[in-house]
Amino acid sequence: MTNLQPADGRFTVGVSRDFLDADGRNVWGDIRLGELDAAGIDWHYLPRDTGELLAPDVDGLDAVLFAAPAVTARTFAGLARPPLLFARFGVGYDSVDLDACTRHGALVTITPDGARRPVATAALTLLLAVLHNVTAKDRLVREGRWSEREQWMGLGLTGRRVGLLGLGNTARDLVVLLRPFEAEVLAYDPYCPPETARELGVRLADADTVMAEADAVIVMCVLTEETRHLVDARRLSLMKPSAVLLNVARGPIVDETALIEALRADRIRGAGLDVFETEPPDPGNPLLSMDNVVLAPHSLAWTDEMSAGNGGSAVRAIVDVATGRLPRFVVNRDVLGHAYLAERLGALARHGRAEVGT
Structure with missing residues (x-):
């Protein structure tokens, strides 16, 4: 025994x-x-x-x-x-x-x-940083390019749509944090009970609808074989040119090569990433030199x-x-x-x- x-x-x-x-x-x-x-x-x-x-x-x-x-x-x-x-x-x-x-x-x-509120707060922080072009504006000041500030007009959240890929505990906390901004929230989560979404005031939709309708898409689901490259080239092509993509979950949920191509071609406005497909990212990764991308080293919620x-x-x-x-x-x-x-x-x-x- x-x-x-x-x-x-x-x-x-x-x-x-x-x-x-x-x-x-x-x-x-x-x-x-x-x-x-x-x-x-x-x-x-x-x-x-x-x-x-x-x-x-x-x-x-x-x-x-x-x-x-x-x-x-x-x-x-x-x-x-x-x-x-x-x-x-x-x-x-x-x-x-x-x-x-x-x-x-x-x-x-x-x-x-322990993680739900800090990660939800990090997601909101990243969303606002991307919409307000914080990285680019910081660089303007540091590099003496003050006169270029008019080129970096930000976006407000009021009346816009925030799309969530995943509506688990952390995403539900984010919904609460978003309420003062008066944004509409829609979400893709095949495992979320419809009554839970209704109580939160969230509209459930399929992944394609979230990608197509949202002004900001935030990845908040768990990495599984089912969610690996959930955000691929096809789904990125559904996004509005004015929309932004954020990932505070796991890097491989987003096809990073496809995201880079979408950003290079101006098919989406920008991105915010706390996670990458390979961590740390290669020094030659194009994301590191893009002005319309806000990056963090998988520690924004720390x-x-x-x-x-x-x-x-x-x-x-x-x-x-x-x-x-x-x-x-x-x-x-x-x-x-x-x-x-x-x-x-x-x-x-x-x-x-x-x-x-x-």
Whole structure:
């Protein structure tokens, strides 16, 4: 029978080392790791910074709190007692092999409650920056081109249409933030209940309609095989010449080559990107030299609010599991019937973790 408990009875968490800078300081600030201490849970930073978590990195751990590293089949290779939880700091999980985690009885959680408002705020920030030509106007001042300012008239939001590709929790927060601007909002999301959209005052439509009718299209959906290149050359051709495209989700949802061609040909007005198909983008990427594009290094939502929110959400998932409870925001729901998971959670619940920290 599988050994359900660590030898010393303590629940142990490894935190991926990409949270630390070269001087060993947490670049995210307070991510609520103190709450693990308060719960009597042992934790430590992993000894090496790696792009992929391998079996030696996680051997002996009950849970892993991670940001950037990939979780793959090799993470579990040869482990007799895999971690029970991989708590992702953030909402994206395209770097996680969910099938491998499920096969080995490991939960994968994300932190939508911590990220939703910061990402929604970032989307609004990017939208306003693009509509007001902030990057170009900043350059005019820095380069002494004040007299050219008349060429960069911006666009207001009042009475215009904002189209959302995805109407999940973050996009719903953005709808609330957009209300004072008196813009009409339409959205494509085949999984959103119609009553939810009605309550928000959002008109649901197919993807082509959103692309064709919106003055600003904002990509806010999860990257899956279904959404990869959802915004392709054909859909870009449907957009108004005066419209702009923004992506605060994942780079591969937009066909970047097609977007560059649309911008070069003035088929759309501009773009705002916090994400790219390849990150970081190649120094020769044409997007980097375009005046009508506002760019950010996949970090526009990074604020103290997001650090605390994501960290708190991930830590709550860890504490739940350490006490034998199922956490919220489990991505791989198929794992819930796995015998290994059931046995270990049951053992943790029976012990009540009374011995943790003793």
